[in-house]
Amino acid sequence: MTAALPSLAARLDSLTGVVSLASPDAAGHRNMVQLVQLRWLAVGGQLATILIVHYGMGVRLPLGAMLALVMTLVILNLVSMAALRRRRGIANAELFAALLLDVAALTAQLYMSGGATNPFVSLFLLQVVLGSVLLDRWSSWAVVAVTCLCFAFLVIAYRPLALPASMDQSLFRLHVQGMWACFALMAVLLVLFVTRISGNLRARDAYLADMRQQAAEQDHIVRIGLLATGAAHELGTPLASLSVALNDWQRMPQIAQTPDMAQEVAEMQAEVQRCKAIVTGILLSAGAERSDGSKPTTVYGFFEALVAQWRITRPYADLHYDNRFGADMAIVADATLRQVIDNLLDNAFEASTGIVSLLVMREVDQIGADQLAIVVRDTGPGFPPDILANIGKPYYSTKSRPGAGLGLFLVVNVMRKLGGAVVARNRAGGGAEVIVTLPLAALALPQERAAPDGR
Missing domain, CATH: 3.30.565.10 (Histidine kinase-like ATPase, C-terminal domain)
Known part of the structure; x- marks a missing residue:
């Protein structure tokens, strides 16, 4: 039975070409979708924060450069969405590159808005957490190293904020409020996205476990097929001998003149023919004769x-x-x-x-x-x-x-x-x-x- 599978299975694969929703490639695809969605939230959050701080709080920011960076993220997301529609599998290197681009964008925005003194500098931790969940070990540590270097860079090199004189007395309070907003944002994003990503990874692990089980079952089927084929070859000779003997019995006058015995011999001959047909079917399925499979x-x-x-x-x-x-x-x-x-x-x-x-x-x-x-x-x-x-x-x-x-x-x-x-x-x-x-x-x-x- 197992040898007859390739003709239909290959025909189905050529018609569908769909990756299982729980396969490793599909898990990477869904994880990249999560990153794209997270980037959209980052775009919206950055745009709102820039406009509120610049116009609402009177803090003069390099508005043109910061908005240009936001537009760059928008273009990157549009390109990512087009790529996700064209292909199904997303490799570790692509997820790693996407996270590095997000780290670079965050570093550039922080550089233009106070560097390490900006309370939103803690958002680097979000990239570290996402990297530890999404990426292979080497690339997770690479994200850790890159974020640490970016943080260190922002400690020594950044564009200081030009704060209005009215904020001098409330600067510490504003910093604490910014830290609280950053903490709340990170908590919400971590619960929202890490739980989804963890679900994708669990589905991938379940898929791989199912594939291992199927491989073990296929190995079992192959062994059954080999035993069945060997038994079919060995049964061929005794079945042929029985068929010859029953044909001889049917011609014997003693049996031909006794209707009951003739009927029983005919039934025995039919059963032998059925056994021979089963043996032939086993050999056909095993590939011994496939001209009319x-x-x-x-x-x-x-x-x-x-x-x-x-x-x-x-x-x-x-x-x-x-x-x-x-x-x-x-x-x-x-x-x-x-x-x-x-x-x-x-x-x-x-x-x-x-x-x-x-x-x-x-x-x-x-x-x-x-x-x-x-x-x-x-x-x-x-x-x-x-x-x-x-x-x-x-x-x-x-x-x-x-x-x-x-x-x-x-x-x-x-x-x-x-x-x-x-x-x-x-x-x-x-x-x-x-x-x-x-x-x-x-x-x-x-x-x-x-x-x-x-x-």
Whole structure:
């Protein structure tokens, strides 16, 4: 089953090209968005402070140079927003450069407004905190070194403020008020942005942990595939011998003249042929023979052929098939998808006490893309709570035989590779239900659609 994945998975990747929202690249993207938003607040805060101090308090500032620096930050933000729309991944070096630009802008503004005597000089700590959260270790320490150097520079080199004579008596009080405003601003910004950034980093860590788990599961699947392929090769010879022996028995007069024995031999021959077909399917999925692994067909044609074949090999099953897909469309049917559905039907048949149902529908996902929905229901006892909690993990099963529980494990992993999803739940009226959804983009023929057949 696993070897049939690349054809559909590669086709889906070429159509989507979307980075997971929790991936490291996406986390860097969202962190850069946070920095851009923080810079917008800095622009607004600097502009308001400059105008209030210059016009409201009568402190003469180099208004032209300071406003030009604010406009530079605005241009930098517009360029950053355009870059964020064009690309998804943001590297550590880009975040580091953005923080250095913010430090440089803050240093220039402080240089023109009193240097280290300006109570807002403590805003350097905000850059240090952001660097420690966002950046790799070396770049975090680099931000610390740069901010320390900038602070030291502002101690010895700055443009003194030209304060009005009326402020001489209240200078210390104004400085304390400025320190309070700086503290309040830093506290609000830290809570607002650091919590968001920490959430992005937690999502990234969870994504990486999930990727490690998937890698371990894929390794497990590969081992299963190797064992299955070896067993299939070894079973080929005894199955061929049994088929020859049963053919000889069918021609023996003693058996041919006894209808009951002839019927039993015919049934045995059918079961041997079914076993040979299963072995052939394993070898095909493993890549031993791939000339006809993927075939163009339609949604209705694919499911009708699948249901007909399944009913032949399981004549005692009561399968209710309902296709509500709507207008038919051309698809590329891979053996992997057939095996996934066969696996679900087999599990439902083994668990069911009556009817097994297969429902096929077309749905629209949250982003408006069409997807194929496959619903398999049974009338059995349903999933125990511990099985539902571990859907997709190997060897969790209600069956007591060794090796049981691999069916849903393989289904979940195959659908994950194809960009789909699997949901298992118990029905209110009894029995279990497994819903498989798969983007139609992963199956559709390029620039082709089958004509509606009126169903």
